[in-house]
Structures are given as C-alpha cells and as structure tokens.
Amino acid sequence: MLQFIVKRLLGLIPTLLIVGLLVFLFVHLLPGDPARLAAGVDATPETVALVRQDLGLDKSLPQQFLRFATGVLHGDFGKSLRTKRPVSEEIGDRFMPTLWLTIAAMSWSVVIGMIIGILSAVWRNRWPDRLGMTLAVSGISFPAFALGMVLMEIFAVQLNWLPTVGADTWKHYILPSLTLGAAVAAIMARFTRSSFVDILQEDYVRTARAKGLSENVVVIKHGLRNALIPVVTMMGLQFGFLLGGSIVVEVVFNWPGMGRLLIDAVDMRDYPVIQTEILLFSLEFILINLVVDVLYAVINPTIRYR
Amino acid sequence: MNPSAENIVNDDVAQPVVADSTGADSATLAADAPVQIATSVRTPWSEFWRKFRKQHVAVVAGVFVLLLVAVAIVAPAIVPYDAENFFDYDSINALPSLKHWFGVDPLGRDIFSRILMGARISLMAGFVSVAVGALVGTALGLIAGYYGGWWDRVIMRLCDVLFAFPGIVLAIGIVAILGGGMINVIVAVSIFSIPTFARLVRGNTLALKHLTYVEAARSVGATDWTIVLRHIFPGTIAAVVIYFSLRIGTSIITAASLSFIGMGAQPPTPEWGAMLNEARADMMTSPHVAIFPSLAIFLTVLAFNLLGDGLRDALDPKIDQK
Numbered sequence: 001m002l003q004f005i006v007k008r009l010l011g012l013i014p015t016l017l018i019v020g021l022l023v024f025l026f027v028h029l030l031p032g033d034p035a036r037l038a039a040g041v042d043a044t045p046e047t048v049a050l051v052r053q054d055l056g057l058d059k060s061l062p063q064q065f066l067r068f069a070t071g072v073l074h075g076d077f078g079k080s081l082r083t084k085r086p087v088s089e090e091i092g093d094r095f096m097p098t099l100w101l102t103i104a105a106m107s108w109s110v111v112i113g114m115i116i117g118i119l120s121a122v123w124r125n126r127w128p129d130r131l132g133m134t135l136a137v138s139g140i141s142f143p144a145f146a147l148g149m150v151l152m153e154i155f156a157v158q159l160n161w162l163p164t165v166g167a168d169t170w171k172h173y174i175l176p177s178l179t180l181g182a183a184v185a186a187i188m189a190r191f192t193r194s195s196f197v198d199i200l201q202e203d204y205v206r207t208a209r210a211k212g213l214s215e216n217v218v219v220i221k222h223g224l225r226n227a228l229i230p231v232v233t234m235m236g237l238q239f240g241f242l243l244g245g246s247i248v249v250e251v252v253f254n255w256p257g258m259g260r261l262l263i264d265a266v267d268m269r270d271y272p273v274i275q276t277e278i279l280l281f282s283l284e285f286i287l288i289n290l291v292v293d294v295l296y297a298v299i300n301p302t303i304r305y306r
Numbered sequence: 307m308n309p310s311a312e313n314i315v316n317d318d319v320a321q322p323v324v325a326d327s328t329g330a331d332s333a334t335l336a337a338d339a340p341v342q343i344a345t346s347v348r349t350p351w352s353e354f355w356r357k358f359r360k361q362h363v364a365v366v367a368g369v370f371v372l373l374l375v376a377v378a379i380v381a382p383a384i385v386p387y388d389a390e391n392f393f394d395y396d397s398i399n400a401l402p403s404l405k406h407w408f409g410v411d412p413l414g415r416d417i418f419s420r421i422l423m424g425a426r427i428s429l430m431a432g433f434v435s436v437a438v439g440a441l442v443g444t445a446l447g448l449i450a451g452y453y454g455g456w457w458d459r460v461i462m463r464l465c466d467v468l469f470a471f472p473g474i475v476l477a478i479g480i481v482a483i484l485g486g487g488m489i490n491v492i493v494a495v496s497i498f499s500i501p502t503f504a505r506l507v508r509g510n511t512l513a514l515k516h517l518t519y520v521e522a523a524r525s526v527g528a529t530d531w532t533i534v535l536r537h538i539f540p541g542t543i544a545a546v547v548i549y550f551s552l553r554i555g556t557s558i559i560t561a562a563s564l565s566f567i568g569m570g571a572q573p574p575t576p577e578w579g580a581m582l583n584e585a586r587a588d589m590m591t592s593p594h595v596a597i598f599p600s601l602a603i604f605l606t607v608l609a610f611n612l613l614g615d616g617l618r619d620a621l622d623p624k625i626d627q628k
Contacts (some may be wrong), residue, residue: 018467029483137615141608143559145566146582146600155592244472248563252586262475263567266482274482281475 004297008290014262015286024068027271028061037269038081072279078272082265087276091258098250098257101180104173104243109181110188110235117192118227122219124197132189139186144245148179148252165254176253180245184238191234195227197282202226229299236292316520320586341429357620364616370609378425385419389576393417399592408598411581412588420576421602427488427577428606432558435492439499440550447504451511452534462508465501473498474560481569488577491570495557506549510542551614554605562603569617578603 008021027034027115035052036043044050052058055078071077077087113136120132152175156164163172199205200223207224209215247259258277265273348356359365377384386407387394393414394400400410408417450461468476477494484490514520515538523533562579564570571577573584578599585596 014463015466015470018463019470022467026479026483031483031485137608137611138604140609141555142604143562143566143579143600143607145563146581146596146603148594149582149589150600153589153596157590240472247474247478248567251567260412262478263569266478266569269482271482274479278471278475278479281472282470285472286470306494 008140008212008293019282023275025066026275077276080273081270082268087272094261095259098246101176102246104177105181105242109185113185113188114192118196120193121196136186136189139182144179145252147182148249151175153177176249176255180249192231195230199223199227232295236289239288243281250280345609354620361616361619363612367609367612369425371613378429381422381426385422387416387419389419389423390574401594411595417598421598424576424578428558431492431561435495435557436499436550436553438496440503442545443500443503444507447507448511448534451508467505468501476563486569488571491561491564495560506541506545507542510545511538514538514541548614548618551610551617555610
C-alpha cells in the first residue's frame with residue numbers, strides 16, 4: 001500500500017513541474033509588459049525599470065522560474081497589484097469559505113446522488129427509475145448560475161426564508177451548496193445507477209439471492225461495495241468540477257471565496273493573484289485525484305499490484 | 307496504399323464498434339436499390355438506426371436539436387425585431403404578450419428576438435469548440451494509442467497537465483491571456499475538450515490495434531497511415547459521436563457561464579449567459595427577463611444530453627443484452 005502511494009506521488013512530479021512552468025509562463029503570455037502592469041499605468045520609465053528589477057523580470061527565464069519556484073515553495077506568491085497585500089494573505093481570507101462551500105455541496109450531492117442511483121437501479125425501468133433519471137438528466141442540463149438565480153428568487157426574495165448573499169451563518173450555505181451540488185448529484189445518480197445495474201447482474205449477486213438472502217442484504221452487502229469502485233473515481237472527478245463550479249456560484253451569491261477573488265483579479269489584471277489562484281486550483285485538483293486513487297486502491301486491492 | 311488488403315479486412319471481419327465508413331456506404335447503396343435483400347443484410351448503419359428509432363425520447367431530442375439548428379440558421383430572417391438595436395420604450399419590462407412573445411427587457415428590447423439570435427451564438431460556441439476538441443483529440447489519441455512509446459507518453463502527459471486544471475479555471479486563465487469575447491471563449495473551451503477525446507480514442511485504439519483484422523492488414527503490407535485511418539479510426543467513431551453529443555451540452559453551459567461572469571460575450575450581444583447576467587440586476591422587478599434565457603439554455607443542453615444518451619444506448623454493443 002505504502003509502495004503504491006509513493007509510486008503515485010513520484011508519478012505526480014512531472015505533472016506538477018509542467019503545471020508550475022505553465023503557471024509561471026502565464027505572466028509572460030499576458031499581453032503587454034508585466035513590469036509596466038505591476039508599476040501601474042502612469043509610472044515613469046524609471047519606476048518601471050525599478051519594478052522590473054524588483055520582480056526579477058530582468059533576469060533570464062530559467063533564473064526567473066527558479067525564483068518563482070523557490071517563492072512558491074516558501075509560500076511567497078508575490079504581492080497583489082491591487083491591494084499591495086501579499087497574495088498568500090489575500091487568498092488565505094478567501095480559502096475557507098470556498099472549501100466549506102465545496103465540502104457542503106459534495107456531501108449532500110454524493111449521498112443524495114447515490115441514493116437516487118441505487119433506487120433507480122433496484123427498480124430499473126419502473127417509476128422510481130424514471131423519476132430519478134428524469135431528475136438527473138435535468139440536473140446536468142440546468143446551468144448552475146441559472147439554478148442559483150431561481151433558488152435565490154424563490155427562497156430568499158419571494159419566501160424570504162433564507163439570506164440572499166454573504167457567508168456568515170449556516171443558513172447562508174444552504175442555497176449556494178444546493179446550487180453547486182445539483183449537477184454533481186445528477187451525475188452521481190446516473191453513474192451509480194449504471195454501475196449498480198451492472199453489478200446486480202453479476203453471478204455472485206445471483207448466488208447471494210439463490211442462497212436466500214433478503215434483497216436488502218443483497219443490495220447493500222453484495223451490491224454496494226462493488227458498485228462503489230467506479231463511483232469513488234467519479235466522485236474525485238466531480239470534486240474538480242465543484243472547484244470550477246464554485247467560481248460561478250460565488251458570483252451569483254456574492255460569496256467571499258476564491259472564485260470571486262479570481263474573477264475580480266481578472267477584471268483588474270491583478271496577475272500575481274490570478275497566477276496563484278490557478279496554481280492553487282490545479283494543485284487542489286491534483287491532490288484530490290491522488291486521494292481518489294489511494295481510496296480506489298483501498299477499495300479494490302487488485303489495483304495495488306499493477 | 308494497398309487496395310487488396312482493405313478488401314480482405316473490410317468485408318468479413320465483424321468490427322468491435324459500429325458505424326464505420328464502409329457501413330455507411332452500403333447503407334446508401336441499399337437505399338438506392340431497395341430490391342436488394344434488405345432484411346438479411348444488417349449493416350452497422352441500419353443496425354444503429356433500428357436501435358436508435360426505438361429510443362423515443364432521443365428521437366424527439368434529435369428532432370428538437372435539428373429544429374434548433376434550423377432556427378439558428380434562419381434567425382436573422384425571422385426575428386420579429388432587431389435583437390440589439392430595437393428599443394420599445396412604451397413597453398419596458400412588459401410581460402409576454404402577442405406583440406412580444408417572451409416579453410420585453412428593462413431596456414425595451416424584445417426578448418424573443420434576443421433568444422433566437424442567442425441560439426446562433428450558443429450553438430456555434432458549443433459545436434465549434436467540441437468539433438475542434440474532437441478533431442485534435444482524436445488525432446492525438448490515434449497517434450498515442452497506435453504508436454505507443456514516446457508518442458504515447460508525451461501526449462498523455464500533456465493530457466494529464468490539461469486535466470490538472472478544472473475546466474473553467476483553465477478557460478478563465480486563457481481568457482485572461484487572450485482577453486474576453488466569444489471567440490476566445492471558444493478557443494478556451496476547445497482546448498479543454500481535447501484531453502477527454504484524446505483519452506477516449508487512445509483507449510479504443512489500444513483495444514482495436516491487436517485485433518485480427520488489423521494484424522491481417524499489417525501482414526499484407528498496409529501502411530501505418532492506411533491502418534490507422536481505414537481500420538482503426540472507424541472503430542473509434544461510435545465512441546466519439548456519443549461523447550460529441552454529450553460534450554456539446556457541457557460546452558454550451560461552460561461558454562454561457564463564462565459570459566455570465568463577464569468574460570465571454572459582452573452586452574448588448576444576445577448571448578444567453580450574458581443575458582442572464584444583465585437580468586440579474588432586475589430580478590426583483592422583472593423575473594421573466596431571466597426565465598427565458600435560463601429555459602433556452604436548459605432545453606438546448608437537455609436535448610443534446612438526451613440525444614447523447616440515446617446514441618450511446620444505440621451504439622454501445624454492451625447495452626443490447628440488458
């Protein structure tokens with residue numbers, strides 16, 4: 001097991017390096033001179049030259065990359081051009097609201113999605129299946145921002161049950177996490193169903209039934225664990241989707257998270273913030289996929305020995 | 307090129323996945339001359355059609371998609387009002403009526419006309435970005451799967467890197483570099499469609515390249531080019547087609563999302579996501595302004611998803627026994 005984890009970690013290094021390189025090059029791909037961008041529009045040539053030296057932009061690209069990489073490893077991501085605060089502080093304030101939102105959305109959507117998927121598979125081609133799958137295909141077809149607006153209009157504006165914007169109490173989490181999780185719940189439901197339908201036709205399930213086990217035991221004990229294998233993989237992929245989706249949902253609900261920060265940074269051309277955010281988002285995504293791989297190996301021992 | 311090799315291979319060996327070019331050819335032949343024994347010869351194409359027809363929901367969705375494409379093409383000729391420059395100041399925020407089917411927005415523009423024109427943008431964005439992604443991805447997947455070795459490692463590493471960014475984050479990064487606007491959004495969405503297709507096609511290629519008919523082609527001296535294009539590529543088409551339809555839905559949503567957060571189409575362009583963003587400010591007073599663009603995106607994406615599901619059920623040989 002340990003060997004497997006180590007192997008996966010080592011396998012990540014090239015990907016991480018290339019991701020880092022791309023994010024580093026991002027600044028150089030921006031139209032215009034990054035030093036001038038950083039110095040501001042009305043800076044004198046002398047100031048621009050100073051800023052260039054200060055940011056190390058006068059050095060060769062490999063040297064700059066080395067500097068960037070050491071900075072990143074020390075948690076130094078430069079300063080926001082807009083607020084002049086260190087980027088790590090800017091993002092630090094915004095990190096938790098986004099993480100909690102993602103976790104809240106993930107938890108409900110995985111549980112509900114799997115329940116719908118299992119029910120649909122057990123009652124395949126009967127009304128619970130039809131209902132569940134209709135809900136699911138609608139869920140993947142309804143864009144999150146539209147759903148967010150609809151939910152906000154109904155529950156916050158018309159009925160006045162829940163707050164509209166902000167992230168202060170648990171009530172603030174309900175609508176955004178519903179919005180963010182809807183598509184994931186839908187995808188999980190579809191995926192769990194098809195995985196379960198396959199499993200329920202396996203020989204060992206027939207054996208379990210033949211030896212007189214109750215249907216509940218067959219479904220839960222023999223079906224669930226085996227059906228979980230592909231479902232866990234899907235869950236990992238969906239986490240990445242949630243990270244991206246949170247950006248849009250944060251705009252709708254004016255959520256003080258990383259997504260809003262990213263959008264504002266793009267508007268203001270605050271490139272150190274953009275750079276760090278993209279790096280963080282992809283790091284998070286890579287880590288989640290690693291965790292999923294490990295989980296996968298825990299559930300399915302045959303994977304470990306490949 | 308070696309024509310005799312193709313004949314040997316194409317005629318008798320059952321291909322693992324349906325819908326190859328030969329199949330399509332013989333289907334048209336059969337249609338031209340109905341006297342032929344149409345019942346006993348089941349081409350992959352007719353087989354597909356036989357199964358697809360039974361998926362009533364998917365057929366309806368397919369018809370809807372065709373209708374939508376037709377509307378998008380003729381939209382400029384049939385819209386009742388100019389979508390961007392006609393302002394009916396007497397009926398600002400008006401609810402749907404006979405004069406304005408979907409009502410009027412806070413600036414006095416006819417929402418129905420804007421939705422129709424928006425269909426052009428959304429369909430174009432969805433279709434072009436997935437087409438580019440599918441083309442490039444399929445080419446990369448064929449190369450990686452067929453040649454293996456270094457090609458495979460480099461291409462798959464590239465895909466891993468693209469996969470390492472959640473889709474919309476990658477798109478935002480690209481838009482930050484290239485600037486906003488619909489064209490750049492399409493470029494961004496294309497780029498992140500590539501790795502999915504590359505992986506899909508690579509997997510199929512790996513499965514196909516060791517089959518007997520491919521080895522037969524190789525043994526009679528067919529070039530790599532012929533083998534890949536004539537014997538392996540057709541076997542991957544089914545999977546690509548299914549994915550294509552399902553991806554278009556996702557791409558339309560992504561493009562609309564980017565417009566919604568202000569990075570894609572800019573007002574007054576009647577892009578559905580951008581329209582929703584504009585409608586946000588007036589949600590309290592005129593919710594109908596938001597309802598129609600939402601419905602438009604939902605129904606369009608739903609149609610593509612249902613069509614994709616139907617194609618999958620009709621093309622996937624595994625589904626047959628269930």
